Amino acid sequence: xxxxxxxxxxxxxxxxxxxxxxxxxxxxxxxxxxxxxxxxxxxxxxxxxxxxxxxxxxxxxxxxxxxxxxxxxxxxxxxxxxxxxxxxxxxxxxxxxxxxxxxxxxxxxxxxxxxxxxxxxxxxxxxxxxxxxxxxxxxxxxxxxxxxxxxxxxxxxxxxxxxxxxxxxxxxxxxxxxxxxxxxxxxxxxxxxxxxxxxxxxxxxxxxxxxxxxxxxxxxxxxxxxxxxxxxxxxxxxxxxxxxxxxxxxxxxxxxxxxxxxxx
Ligand SMILES: Nc1ncnc2c1ncn2[C@@H]1O[C@H](COP(=O)(O)OP(=O)(O)OP(=O)(O)O)[C@@H](O)[C@H]1O
Numbered sequence: 001x002x003x004x005x006x007x008x009x010x011x012x013x014x015x016x017x018x019x020x021x022x023x024x025x026x027x028x029x030x031x032x033x034x035x036x037x038x039x040x041x042x043x044x045x046x047x048x049x050x051x052x053x054x055x056x057x058x059x060x061x062x063x064x065x066x067x068x069x070x071x072x073x074x075x076x077x078x079x080x081x082x083x084x085x086x087x088x089x090x091x092x093x094x095x096x097x098x099x100x101x102x103x104x105x106x107x108x109x110x111x112x113x114x115x116x117x118x119x120x121x122x123x124x125x126x127x128x129x130x131x132x133x134x135x136x137x138x139x140x141x142x143x144x145x146x147x148x149x150x151x152x153x154x155x156x157x158x159x160x161x162x163x164x165x166x167x168x169x170x171x172x173x174x175x176x177x178x179x180x181x182x183x184x185x186x187x188x189x190x191x192x193x194x195x196x197x198x199x200x201x202x203x204x205x206x207x208x209x210x211x212x213x214x215x216x217x218x219x220x221x222x223x224x225x226x227x228x229x230x231x232x233x234x235x236x237x238x239x240x241x242x243x244x245x246x247x248x249x250x251x252x253x254x255x256x257x258x259x260x261x262x263x264x
Contacts, residue, residue, distance in 0.1 A: 011012055020083040022047050022092075022176040022207040028077030031064050037063045039231045041077070046224060048205050050198060052212040055228040056251050061211040062098060064228065065178050069095055081142030081176065091120055093172035096165045098181050098211075099158060110147040110156070110164050114139055139167040144193055158189030166194060177201060179210040183217075195221055218242055 025043040029036055038060040045051055053061045066072040068079060070086050078210075081089035092126060094117070114136040122132060140146045143163040153161060162182060169177055177198070183191045198208050198221075212218065218225060218238060225242045227233040227250045234246035 004234045017048070018082055019047060021045055021080070022082055022157055024080040025064075025068070026080075028064075028067060028076045028079065029075045030060070030067050030072055030077075031075050036075070036230065038074075038228075041228070041232050042082035043226055043232065043235060045207065045209055045226070047207050048202065049223045050202050050208040050210070050221065051224040051226055052134075052210055052218050052222040052227065053228060054212055054215065054218065054250070055076070059229045059250070061228060062180050063083055065095070065180055065209075065211060068178060069093065076186070091172075092175040093101055094167050094172045094177050096162075096177070096179040096182055099162055099165075099185060108153050109149070110140070110145065110151050113153055113164050114167045114171050117168040136167075136171055137171040140164070142170055142197060143167045157187075159186035162186050163190060163193065166197060170197070170245065174206070176207045177209070179208070181211050181213060183212070183214065194228065215247070 021044050023043070023045040025041055028038055028041040028043075030038040041060075041064065043064075055061055055063060063072060067074050067077075067079075068086075070079075070090070079086050081093065111133075115122070115132060117139070118132050118135060119126075122128065137146055137149065140149060143166050145160060145163050145167060148156065148160065148164070153164060156164065166179075166182070169179075170189075179198075182194055186194070200212075201208055210222075212222070219242065222238060224235070224237050226235045227241060227246050229250045233250040234241040
């Protein structure tokens with residue numbers, strides 16, 4: 001059974017762990033044109049774990065996250081979250097999109113981006129109260145960006161932008177965090193800061209699923225991997241699934257390149 005209490009800041013506090021899979025995918029096929037981007041994918045993500053989604057370029061990793069969020073419509077398949085339909089659980093899922101997919105010229109303050117994470121609490125009128133500002137500022141502090149609240153997002157570095165989007169996800173107080181290449185184009189300090197935040201979320205029993213490219217850091221950062229190349233190749237704990245046999249199957253001759261990319 002799963003119980004939730006509302007804390008003073010309005011965030012949910014879990015008093016009993018939800019042991020149901022935060023994301024369960026069955027027979028998922030997605031197609032943008034004739035060739036499927038995902039074909040008959042099954043996946044059961046473990047609650048409270050950090051899972052890396054890995055696979056070569058064009059393998060369908062981003063598409064898998066987008067389908068899990070209902071952003072792209074599948075041709076067929078079923079997606080459940082914590083035992084219920086996606087629409088019933090959407091509020092429990094936070095998303096940090098690929099940085100390249102965001103329009104950074106849009107005139108928005110850092111603080112406003114983070115406040116977007118509080119959309120459920122702000123309600124239809126969107127009236128921002130002191131408690132909302134407090135939550136937003138504390139989320140910015142968690143990613144080391146409290147000094148940038150009044151800046152325009154377009155004026156930030158890539159690493160700073162990524163931290164702000166993570167702060168927005170934190171403000172949502174979600175249980176499942178989906179991140180699309182959170183370390184792409186960020187500096188080493190930001191990468192360290194982001195991984196620390198993600199590990200802290202895991203300590204709180206949250207689930208983290210991230211599309212990840214750097215194979216060298218998989219064992220340090222993640223508990224589990226989901227390896228994909230249009231279809232599922234392997235899924236499991238790093239020690240069992242992150243092995244040459246499956247990596248070779250997914251990357252083929254591109255494995256050497258992927259590893260070199262990871263090392264460099
Ligand atoms: N909006 C779109 N319209 C048409 N084709 C698309 C679209 N988005 C993705 N695709 C295609 O679907 C396939 C899977 O793309 P996706 O971005 O999910 O892969 P990926 O594994 O995340 O790739 P990468 O590692 O290069 O980011 C690719 O062949 C891509 O070209």
